[in-house]
Amino acid sequence: MARIDLGIIGCGNISHSYLKGAARSELVRVKAVADLRTEAAQAKGVEYGVQAVSVDQMLADPDIQVVLNLTIPLAHAPVSLQVVEAGKHVYSEKPLGSRHAEAEALMLAATAKGIRVGCAPDTFLGAGHQACRRAVDAGRIGRPIAGSAFFATHGVEHWHPNPEFFFKRGGGPVLDMGPYYVTQLVNLLGPVVRVAAQATIGSATRTVSSEPLKGSIIQVEVPTTVNGVLSFANGASVTITTSWDVWRHRRVPFELYGSEGSMLVPDPNFFGGEPMVTSRDGDWTPLNTSVHPFGKPNRRTQSGLHVADYRMVGVLDMAAAIRDHRRHRASGELAMHVLEVLEALERSSIEGRHIMIETPCERPEPLPLGEGEEVFAS
Ligand SMILES: NC(=O)c1ccc[n+]([C@@H]2O[C@H](COP(=O)([O-])OP(=O)(O)OC[C@H]3O[C@@H](n4cnc5c(N)ncnc54)[C@H](O)[C@@H]3O)[C@@H](O)[C@H]2O)c1
Incomplete structure (x- = not known):
């Protein structure tokens, strides 16, 4: 299967985890990164060998199907809405919005356009x-x-x-x-x-x-x-x-x-x-x-703990779900x-x-047993 091209908006602290996770994946490729602070995007672009672009350039790129929104919480809903309006699927860091009403407006806009919204956490x-x-x-x-x-x-x-x-x-x-x-x-x-x-x-x-x-x-x-x-x-x-x-x-x-x-x-x-x-x-x-x-320890924390960090798995499940026309889990x-x-x-x-609590919600499907990305194939 052709890899799905991703864009990343927000090149701060957590973007490393996503860029590293994407680099290990067969399913996706980060094509471009963007940030309000051009220098932050350029630094990440150089470090990971991807293009640094403006948000507008990213949203106009027809190759990019999914945009990861790794900005700060106050910007989550407005930036995700911009992505949805550009006709691209969006996966946001948590929370989905700084207010429930903002998140609701985002989901309505996405549903009207047939766009997928995914959101952390995927732990x-x-x-x-x-x-x-x-x-x-x-x-x-x-x-x-x-x-x-x-x-x-x-x-x-x-x-x-x-x-x-x-x-x-x-x-x-x-x-x-x-x-x-x-x-x-x-x-x-x-x-x-x-x-x-x-x-x-x-x-x-x-x-x-x-x-x-x-x-x-x-x-x-x-x-x-x-x-x-x-x-x-x-x-x-x-x-x-x-x-x-x-x-x-x-x-x-x-x-x-x-x-x-x-x-x-x-x-x-x-x-x-x-x-x-x-x-x-x-x-x-x-x-x-x-x-x-997604359980084997692969990262050491600042305090010396050896932990399993597969942040990005929710995005990979969403990419596979787009390919297979099924629901994604970190929805x-x-x-x-x-x-x-x-x-x-x-x-x-x-x-x-x-x-x-009024928002309806179903439990996400459990992941099948197995190893690595092949579990998304079933
Ligand atoms: N840092 C962590 O360990 C961690 C872990 C899990 C989740 N998160 C979540 O990830 C998100 C980002 O956290 P972080 O620690 O990377 O923050 P950060 O402040 O280090 O980075 C955020 C980046 O987003 C950019 N930005 C802000 N508004 C923007 C906009 N409108 N358009 C484009 N770029 C914009 C900022 O310039 C900054 O570079 C938060 O929602 C946070 O809760 C962070």
Whole structure:
């Protein structure tokens, strides 16, 4: 099959992962990169041997079928809409928009034009998470009843080179990290129907300690700790914490509790990990992840962890789905449901009431067993 030509808008921190992932793939080729900052696009162009162009030039290029939107959250919906209006499929970094209403307008425009929208995260397609999905579907923990999703650090101003956007509208730990947890929860349990939460701003300002902006002060505009409860259509209820106000803790990222046992779900920010289940109150037993693709560690993090990083798999699934005329998994519909849930966490706290979730959503199809990109052929 001829490779699908991609364009990338947004040549910042995360673009490396996508450019590296694309370079390993048989399915796609990055033809051009663009950025508001011409020098950023040129630097990435030179590093990866691709053309640096303007956004307008990219959108006018008839070879480019899919554009990856790796800009900052406030720009996600406007840039994706521009791509859709140019008649190209778009795959956005998360969240799909900084507001649910923006994402809804984007999806309506895409549907009217027959254009596909895809959205990160795609970590739920990793081996650790697909093994959990298979185990839940096989009834290993029985009927899911409850669970706990927990993310807490002391924020991004200690490592990101330009962290301001994380503390403005479209940022915050809920919209930044919540998508990983809620997407995997929907993958495992199905759609959310009701949300309640309490949100707080831990500090009114943040002092950047990373280079090159060390010492600069950021005014915080979004909640930095949110404690919520998600009620699912299947009857399960799961507590969720996302916080950038915690220096240290000893909580696990993710557990589910069912009528017949418990499940330890790996960190949904990564593709791999070691999921485990119990049969009732028996010992923890590892699930076999080796039969699933996208789980072998292939990157070392700054803190020295050896992790599986296959960011791009959602795009590859979308490229294969375009070729095979089937639905793709990391879809705009899924991301819009997740965004409504995340926005509802904040609204619930402001309005002091439960919020009902209205966006419909189906669980994405599980990935077949196998290795590498051939799993997209089935
Ligand atoms: N950095 C990470 O580790 C990471 C991980 C996962 C997801 N993400 C997500 O990826 C997105 C980008 O994050 P990042 O860390 O790369 O940010 P960044 O600030 O490093 O890069 C964003 C780039 O987008 C460009 N840009 C902004 N608005 C634009 C527009 N309208 N048109 C063209 N270019 C525009 C900026 O000039 C910048 O070069 C965010 O949504 C973030 O949540 C980041």
